[in-house]
Amino acid sequence: MKRVKKIHIFLFGALIGIINGFFGGGGGMVVVPLLNKVFGLEQKKAQATALFVILPISLVSTIVYMCYNSIDFSSGWPVIVGIIAGGVAGATLLSKLKNNVVKWIFIFFMLLGGLAMLIF
DSSP states (O other): OOOOOHHHHHHHHHHHHHHHHHHTSOTHHHHHHIIIIISOOOHHHHHHHHHHHHHHHHHHHHHHHHHTTOOOHHHHHHHHHHHHHHHHHHHHHHHHSOHHHHHHHHHHHHHHHHHHHHHO
């Protein structure tokens, strides 16, 4: 991992927290490239570390959203079951693929997400 000053790590963390809190998730679109390019982590480690970093951010953001009564629990619970199953499948797949393949899959879904936002 590249040497980065602690103040920069803190500032990057704050930026990621703001993005995650504002968008209700999606910090990974910033965390993965940051960990890969700035911190020098290989793609697979960057993606796995992004999940580790985003977990506490998501918990804090969820608590804030709960305080503002902004969560629809009736829709959320069924989605959680699918997310858990998909998370296990995705993490298993990530461990089996080569870094370059993972990088291109990540790029594809980032582009697809951006395109979908432009169209819809």
